[in-house]
Amino acid sequence: MTDYHNMQGKEVLITGGVGFIGSNLARRLVMFGAKVTLVDSLIPLYGGNLHNIKDIKDQVTVNISDVRDPFAMAYLIQGKDYLFNLAGQTSHLDSMTNPQADIDINAAAQLSILEACRQHNQKIKIVFASTRQLYGKPEYLPVDEAHPIRPVDVNGINKLAGEWYHLLYNNVYGIRACALRLTNTYGPGMRVKDARQTFLGIWIRNIIEGKPILVFGDGLQLRDFNYVDDVVDALLMAALDAKADGQVFNLGSKEVVSLNQLAQMLSELRPESSYEIVPFPPERKVIDIGDYYSNYDKFQTALGWQPTIDLKQGLAASLGYYEKNSAYYWEP
Numbered sequence: 001m002t003d004y005h006n007m008q009g010k011e012v013l014i015t016g017g018v019g020f021i022g023s024n025l026a027r028r029l030v031m032f033g034a035k036v037t038l039v040d041s042l043i044p045l046y047g048g049n050l051h052n053i054k055d056i057k058d059q060v061t062v063n064i065s066d067v068r069d070p071f072a073m074a075y076l077i078q079g080k081d082y083l084f085n086l087a088g089q090t091s092h093l094d095s096m097t098n099p100q101a102d103i104d105i106n107a108a109a110q111l112s113i114l115e116a117c118r119q120h121n122q123k124i125k126i127v128f129a130s131t132r133q134l135y136g137k138p139e140y141l142p143v144d145e146a147h148p149i150r151p152v153d154v155n156g157i158n159k160l161a162g163e164w165y166h167l168l169y170n171n172v173y174g175i176r177a178c179a180l181r182l183t184n185t186y187g188p189g190m191r192v193k194d195a196r197q198t199f200l201g202i203w204i205r206n207i208i209e210g211k212p213i214l215v216f217g218d219g220l221q222l223r224d225f226n227y228v229d230d231v232v233d234a235l236l237m238a239a240l241d242a243k244a245d246g247q248v249f250n251l252g253s254k255e256v257v258s259l260n261q262l263a264q265m266l267s268e269l270r271p272e273s274s275y276e277i278v279p280f281p282p283e284r285k286v287i288d289i290g291d292y293y294s295n296y297d298k299f300q301t302a303l304g305w306q307p308t309i310d311l312k313q314g315l316a317a318s319l320g321y322y323e324k325n326s327a328y329y330w331e332p
């Protein structure tokens with residue numbers, strides 16, 4: 001088992017650290033005594049939210065800057081033991097309407113971060129947050145790492161480039177890096193004010209506001225979900241274990257549900273909620289990947305990771321969090 005206490009006293013940089021996954025990771029790192037610096041641009045369209053770090057703000061250093069600024073990154077990277085590289089433009093739809101911003105953040109800035117490491121800190125270990133989106137529409141299920149790569153949107157292409165820059169710098173320059181291909185991640189701290197990032201976010205908001213949740217298509221699409229604490233475990237294991245270096249791993253869950261089943265689970269947790277099945281908006285339909293769930297055997301076998309929080313438990317925790325904290329995540 002990975003001993004997270006090995007993070008004690010370590011200098012850690014998290015890009016996108018005020019976002020959903022970054023802030024949850026920061027909280028855990030603080031718990032294990034790491035010296036944590038968060039870099040985040042807090043661009044309102046993206047998922048950064050200072051409320052995410054309210055409880056740890058005095059125990060971390062927050063640097064509001066943009067990963068597209070090579071001077072800021074060259075400075076911030078110095079002296080760090082670990083980089084969790086999580087900053088990203090994460091909206092698939094936005095990547096189609098504003099592809100340039102997506103390539104600048106998800107590809108070009110990634111290359112310049114790695115260049116900063118090559119020039120200023122070759123001893124750093126990097127974990128990159130990649131995505132299942134780069135597989136596109138699955139040819140078979142569950143999708144393993146050998147599945148063909150056929151992104152269906154601009155975001156998938158740019159994240160793939162970002163991922164491969166990391167592997168290249170590992171292979172060519174020996175800067176230890178690995179990538180985790182995350183599937184749908186949810187939990188406290190995710191963006192719920194709109195459907196920019198995940199439909200589950202807006203579903204949670206609608207339930208709390210007493211509005212029906214909208215299920216697109218026929219609701220039969222299959223998905224797997226990871227609660228954020230399990231993803232934090234995965235990120236820490238990948239950082240601390242040399243077996244991850246130069247590798248790409250899927251994350252995933254044994255619990256696979258249709259969107260209808262997910263809506264049903266939420267209505268069991270909040271009986272006053274309701275859902276409606278509506279036609280797919282055309283701009284979403286063209287980039288939809290159909291059914292998806294991962295095979296994460298490679299990561300489980302190599303590093304021993306497996307998710308521990310079941311969907312119902314995670315959904316209950318998420319609903320409870322947003323019921324208490326809604327004022328910080330959307331304006332009524």
Ligand SMILES: NC(=O)c1ccc[n+]([C@@H]2O[C@H](COP(=O)([O-])OP(=O)(O)OC[C@H]3O[C@@H](n4cnc5c(N)ncnc54)[C@H](O)[C@@H]3O)[C@@H](O)[C@H]2O)c1
Nearest residue numbers: 016019020021040041047048066067087088129131182185
């Ligand atoms: N949440 C998921 O389901 C999921 C799935 C697959 C991959 N991922 C990847 O995980 C990473 C974290 O995602 P998240 O869900 O926490 O999203 P998030 O939007 O909450 O976090 C990303 C953070 O990056 C910051 N950011 C964006 N552009 C920036 C820039 N130019 N400079 C500095 N900071 C910038 C945002 O402000 C935000 O705080 C992303 O790279 C995403 O692609 C997430």
